Amino acid sequence: MPDVLILSTSRKFFSTREITKALKKKNASPIYINTPKIRLSVDQKEATLLYKDEKIENAGSVIPRIGRSLTDFAYIVLRQFEALNVPCTLSSKGLIHARNKFMAVQELVNSDIPFPTSWLTKSRMDTGIIKQKMDFPIIIKLLTGTQGIGVMKVESEKNAIPIIDTLTELDQLILIQNYLQNNGEDIRVFVVDGRIIASMKRISPEDDWRANIHAGGTGIEYNLTDEEEEIAIKATEILDTGIAGVDLIQTPEGTKLIEVNVSPGFRGLLKATGINAADSIAEYAIKLAKK
Known part of the structure; x- marks a missing residue:
């Protein structure tokens, strides 16, 4: 059976260990790949992936377990696997759209899937505009936060202004949503x-x-x-x-x-x-x- 690659940053993670055990029980050949150590190469004839200076070959499929900090690099890695026709449990498109909270809801427009009204801004915006569309409290999020980190419940316009100003000063994209x-x-x-x-x-x-x-x-x-x-x-x-x-x-x-x-x-x-x-x-x- 072809190898199944597990892209992760630690063999010790619970998910990595459990997926490895499950693959072995099903007589598959799991191979752990430390994602940041992948090297990529392209020329006019081929696209290549290297790990520990050896060409990655015979990969039957790929299971990406990608943390937020590696999203941009992992997106390119997944595109390389796709160019080589190696199937992945997560597409490069799926990674980039789901990781970016605003891009995710953009994809869902006209889908009949209900989600909170969402605003995206790169600079301080008139909170009066927000009040026209939303009632306080509101939710302010970092665009790529995870595990509840970077999510703030803001009770009033007065409290929203310094948070938005601070995130703007830190050059963060700001996602604002209805509090449900x-x-x-x-x-x-x-x-x-x-x-x-x-x-x-x-x-x-x-x-x-x-x-x-x-x-x-x-x-x-x-x-x-x-x-x-x-x-x-x-x-x-x-x-x-x-x-x-x-x-x-x-x-x-x-x-x-x-x-x-x-x-x-x-x-x-x-x-x-x-x-x-x-x-x-x-x-x-x-x-x-x-x-």
């Missing part, structure tokens, strides 16, 4: 190859409104409604993400999409549901390798 009223819970849906593997409800700690597991939230198994299933699957199809953690939130106006994560952790999901997503990820990678 809820009871401090959200839903994580794990999708692999267009199928829902498991889902859980995440509950925020008493002293924090964010429900992310990394922010201290707790997860419990959750049965999705038909509408929630449809939103999750359709979002991954539009964003071209073979593996994704889709985050939804229940509001008085109905369920809305918050984010699509293309390198989702699954330790919390395993604890909440007893389902190890690594098994489905391995099956998907093997399926791609056999094509």
Whole structure:
């Protein structure tokens, strides 16, 4: 069976270890690749990838486990694999669109998938304009934050101004969204190859409104409604993400999409549901390798 490459930055990560074990159980040949150590070369005749100064060959498929800091480099790496016709569980398009929160919602316009009204700015904007479209509190986000980091709930126009000014001074793109009223819970849906593997409800700690597991939230198994299933699957199809953690939130106006994560952790999901997503990820990678 062809090799299945796992792009990561540490063999010790829970996800890397579990995916490696799952591939071995299915008699596949997992090969760990430390993503920053990949070298790329192109000339008029071929595109080449090198790892530890050796040409990467015989790759059946690729499982990218890409952290935010490596997004730009990983995008180029995935394009190189695509040029070589090596299938990946995440496309270069899917990576770049899902990682950029505003590009993600741009892709979802006219899709019938409900998501928060969103503004993007590179400079200080008149908060009076925001007030015409949104009610405070609002959410201010870094464009590429993760795990609840870089997400701020802002209660008033007075509080918004210094935050926007500071982020502008730090040369950050600023994403502003409606705050969606809820009871401090959200839903994580794990999708692999267009199928829902498991889902859980995440509950925020008493002293924090964010429900992310990394922010201290707790997860419990959750049965999705038909509408929630449809939103999750359709979002991954539009964003071209073979593996994704889709985050939804229940509001008085109905369920809305918050984010699509293309390198989702699954330790919390395993604890909440007893389902190890690594098994489905391995099956998907093997399926791609056999094509």
